[in-house]
Amino acid sequence: MTPKLCSVHNHATLCDGRDTPEAMAAAAFAQGIRYFGLSCHSHTPIPDDEGAVLPADMTAYRDTVLRLRKTYAGRMEVLLGLEWDSQSDVSSSGFDYWIGSVHYLTDGRGRYYAADWGEEHFAACRDELFGGDALAVTEGYFREVARVAALRPTVLGHLDLITKLNAGSRFFDEDALRYRHAALEALHTADPHATLLEINTGGMARGYRKTPYPALFLLREWREMGGQILLSADAHAASTLLHGYDEAAALARAAGFAASVLLTAAGPVSCAL
Numbered sequence: 001m002t003p004k005l006c007s008v009h010n011h012a013t014l015c016d017g018r019d020t021p022e023a024m025a026a027a028a029f030a031q032g033i034r035y036f037g038l039s040c041h042s043h044t045p046i047p048d049d050e051g052a053v054l055p056a057d058m059t060a061y062r063d064t065v066l067r068l069r070k071t072y073a074g075r076m077e078v079l080l081g082l083e084w085d086s087q088s089d090v091s092s093s094g095f096d097y098w099i100g101s102v103h104y105l106t107d108g109r110g111r112y113y114a115a116d117w118g119e120e121h122f123a124a125c126r127d128e129l130f131g132g133d134a135l136a137v138t139e140g141y142f143r144e145v146a147r148v149a150a151l152r153p154t155v156l157g158h159l160d161l162i163t164k165l166n167a168g169s170r171f172f173d174e175d176a177l178r179y180r181h182a183a184l185e186a187l188h189t190a191d192p193h194a195t196l197l198e199i200n201t202g203g204m205a206r207g208y209r210k211t212p213y214p215a216l217f218l219l220r221e222w223r224e225m226g227g228q229i230l231l232s233a234d235a236h237a238a239s240t241l242l243h244g245y246d247e248a249a250a251l252a253r254a255a256g257f258a259a260s261v262l263l264t265a266a267g268p269v270s271c272a273l
Contacts, residue, residue: 001271003249006262007241008037008081009099009157009198009232014061015040016052018237025068027238029076035264036072036241038065039081039099042088046104046112056090058082077265083157086144087112092153097263099198100153102144102161105129105137115141116164122171134172138162138179142186149190154263155230156190158200159183159214167209180217187218192227196261196268199252201244202234212248219255228268230261249273 011017012024019027021038028036040061041053054061062080069078083099084092087106092098104112105125113125122137130136141162149156160183163174172179190197199219203209222229231248235241252260252273261268 001262001269003231003260003262003271003273004031004242004245005033005271006035006231006264007033007233007235008035008079008097008230008263009039009083009155009200009202010037010235010241011040011083012038014064015054016236021064021068023238024235024241025072025076025078028241029072031241033076033241035077035079035262037079037081037097037263038068039083039097042082042084042092043090044085044087044104045089046087048112048114053085054082058090062094079263079265081154084148084153086148092151096265097154099155099157100148100151100195101157102141102148105140105144115162119165119170122165126171135176135178138172139182142182145186146189149186149195152191152194155196155198155232157198158202158234159187159197159218161203161213163213163215164203164208174215183215183218184221187221188225190222190225190227192222192225196228196230196263197222198230198232199248199260200232200234201248202232202236204247205233205235205240205243212244212251216251216255219251219257223256228259228261228270229257230263230268 012021043056065080079096200213
């Protein structure tokens, strides 16, 4: 077996993906994927999310994925997933798996700051919410990650997404003790017996990063905790369903992992890297 048999962090036109669910599934099958999942973004009350997330009523989404499951029965497992955001106002229950993620920080009074939309959003969050302290932004972000991790998601998504716009230490020092302490504290909230940590190549596919999420020190700590990993492309297009898997596997091996997990209808299955 190979990790490239599995791709379950994927988005389609029902949220912010470029290709239809049908096109994503067809491409997955053509690329040799045998455990394919759609994990569209859960609904949030954030105005800027309108049209980029699922509606609060997810019936049509469920029906679409279950229809694809029938289409590929006996040839490719199609799993019904959800990427559940920390600001979501819907339940994560009733899915084959769910990915817990943080994309926003909020002041609690209706203002939301995206962690990954653009440098101007990060700067506004830093200046308006954290008094100009960029490391405080990261601490706030990881507090949200810890809150999601405590819910024991199937997969903890792009753990250090807050670094997406930080190439060249644009906003903060990722080696700073404050940063590393906050990141590790969030990781320690996750249950390694209930949650998989993904190695996510989405930032690479979209040109923001040269390496996957999360950083090597976090992966090494997760291994010490006894946790397991899942390779994911966070694909928003049919052409990127397996993007960067070789680099993700190399990073996993550098952290000391010998295996990753395939997410299947029967549950997680170990697979040598």
